[in-house]
Amino acid sequence: MKKEIFEPFNVSDNNFEQCVKCTICTVYCPVLEVNPDYPGPKQSGPDGERLRLKDASFYDEALKLCLNCKRCEVACPHGVKIGDIIQLARIKYSKKKPKVRDMILANTDIVGTMASTFAPIVNPIVALKPVRRIMDSVLKIDHHRIFPKYAGLRFESWYRRYAEKKQNDFKKHVSYFHGCYVNYNFPQLGKDLIKIMNACGYGVHLLEKEKCCGVALISNGLIKQATKQALHNVEAFKKSIVDKNMPVISTSSTCIFTIRDEYPHLLGIKNDEIRDESELATRFLYRLIDSGKLKLVFKKNYKKRIAYHTPCHMEKLGWSIYSTSLLRMIPGVDFMALESLCCGIAGTYGFKKENYETSQGVGKPLFEQIESSKADFVATDCETCKWQIEMSTSLKVQHPISILAEALDVEATMKLWNA
Amino acid sequence: MKFDNIIIGGGLSGLTCGIKLAELGKKCAIVSSGQSAIHFFSGSLDLLGKVNGEEVSNPLESIKTLADNHPYQRVGIDNMTRLADEVPQFLDRAGLKFSGNANQNHFVLTPMGVMKPTWLTIEDFTRFETKDSFPWKKALIINFSGFLDFHTLFIKDGLKKLDVTTQIKNVSMKQFEAIRKNPSEMRSTNIAKVFDNGDALDEFAQKANDLSEGFDVVILPAVFGLLNKQIVSEIKAKILKPLVLLPAVPPSVPGIRSQILLRKRFQALGGTYFLGDNVEEGFFENNRLVAIATNNHGDIKLKADQFILASGSFYSKGIVATRDKVYEPIFGLDVNGETNGSEWKDEKFFNDQPYMHFGVKTDSQFHAMINGEPVENLFVAGSVLGGANALKEGSGAGISLLTSLHVAEQILK
Ligand SMILES: Cc1cc2nc3c(=O)[nH]c(=O)nc-3n(C[C@H](O)[C@H](O)[C@H](O)COP(=O)(O)OP(=O)(O)OC[C@H]3O[C@@H](n4cnc5c(N)ncnc54)[C@H](O)[C@@H]3O)c2cc1C
């Protein structure tokens, strides 16, 4: 008999009709577990959608408590896009206007530009207790939160000044979507990526002006602006992928997830031409190694015990295998995988005063695992998970790309791939 | 991405295959598009409960009377006997304690208040050796106020037939007020989470003990020990009278715990578990499946020496039925049940429905077939197999566990 593709028939734009009311999703929602004010994935998603279609007044503002972690979707046996249904409902029905605080938290690039320009002043000031108290009471940004430090020299400026010229010496090329975090807070990660890619024989280029992926704009309800930035990015990606035949890689799991999946699902922006070739650097490297086109040589003296945390969006992408496989290739690494659980920060969510308790409650089981892991440090692909884990546990967090860069024998690898 | 073995489906069958193979050193991956039927598990694993409408007392003996194409007949009676004997230790290694005997069914009290024959029962629940007597005369059934998934009246009626007098009492506690606010969230898993996390257990046991003055036995819904298994023995110790737990409407607390413990066992043995990923197609060469493509991994194909299809029955979409045909959606494997749609159903709903026997066809060694030709390295296990009506026979978990262990042995040979 011939193979058939199973295509369930849906009347709605999203697929809430596929829900069989089994309630499995509610078991795995991290918010429902700690905050009873949240109606949970089934109620907020497919059940609520049925009501909202009848009458928009059934919309419940408590839906803003959803972390958009998508763990419900990963669990659902029937492929219901529960997280998307909830986010779309927020976009369509929420009447709450974003607050000044939300605008500040959401505009990671504008705030980043200002803050990194004045980094020597901004860093100590936002770290001061009295300042954090004021931010807490005026802006409702929880005073327990410590803002990630802003770098003095932005990644983009560093790149133009010190790295750009060399990149044309290579035979193969990729573009790099660095994201706000690398640009303003942690340029070192971008430098580490360039170090590895260059050793593997790839020149690394920046896009023609990248914009923030917009994940924080979406979650804070600034949809118009998010759409504008998304359209810009898709065009910039096309110039690299379609016109120059250069795939785009990134080191941020959330940026890449947003561009691949949230653009079409939540913003209705087509990305078919770029989606397949927009991916994480660890996946790009893994593919080369898996198909025999690359081998990494590591230093003999690197010895660390590393506990890997799977960020929610990595869980949804199913891609943690790429990062963890690369880490396991390092001979001196004693690797352990932490049970995949949400850390509770969900981007800007955990910074808001009203969410602080929920955020820490969600993360608690993960923090306990980390404290008992006996690891030297935690590895993870998401920058906001890094902040949360460093704020809430005694361990430091490193990105898999930075770990690889430290353990890599650059010269030996270079010799193999830059003949 | 290369593994020794890849298993499609992460339910009871897929996990059983994966654990068995990993225990013997194979590098395995399981790909599962979502959570499985174990979430609805009653707490008892059935081997064979009924043949031709007659209750079975000795499953291993009665298996001999099943049709030739029944999965049990294809495993073979000697293998069945040996493998069934292995199962309790196999589960024990994952931290799951089950008891029972493949030569002699015991009984469990169902949430409908009826005694049902079964093979292995998880330690949470009470085993009864006969179906027509209950060891206690006066039973107190306790429910949680606002909890709609425990049908106390059915239990009361059922026990009446066994000459047991019962009383039903409701308990409310402030720890449950939060989840009660939202009636649809007053589910057994959410109650279990409250008990898992905090101090509610002592207060509840105190209330139950006060109420059970003058009764011989306390009956409660199984809402204990979702992630923290210890809670089950704690509640048993804290309630002074004998305690009988009964399954509530799914999702099932012991079921989810079982799923999690089996998955953790598989991962602890070095297995890779891909959840939330869908296998989309296979790539064949000379009667062999060389690779599969999944939704998440796209162009990075998953390769293995052997593959096992454990994708479940209609409910999990391992088998799909449209108006006019039944098919296996990933590879388009041969299925039994491609016949005329009008012959699928028996008008009488409770009769043995022909469509319930539909499933993937295999040769005698459980190889999948395409156009009548076996695929050398693609095996089929669990409820995706045709030839049995698991619901009618009471053979669901037995088929999943034993065909999976058998297939794992074929691969290890
Ligand atoms: C509601 C219900 C309750 C039951 N209760 C009991 C009980 O109490 N006792 C008992 O003995 N038996 C019970 N059974 C019988 C049950 O069928 C078996 O016990 C057993 O759980 C079946 O396991 P399985 O692994 O074969 O299939 P499933 O548990 O259905 O698992 C199949 C898995 O494959 C995945 N899958 C399907 N297609 C794909 C794909 N293309 N790509 C990736 N993954 C895929 C699915 O997501 C699913 O996780 C019950 C069955 C049902 C439906």
Ligand code: SF4
């Ligand atoms: S898990 Fe999926 S099918 Fe089940 S209730 Fe949730 S959305 Fe519905």
Ligand code: SF4
């Ligand atoms: S996306 Fe996460 S927080 Fe939101 S409903 Fe789903 S599981 Fe819960």
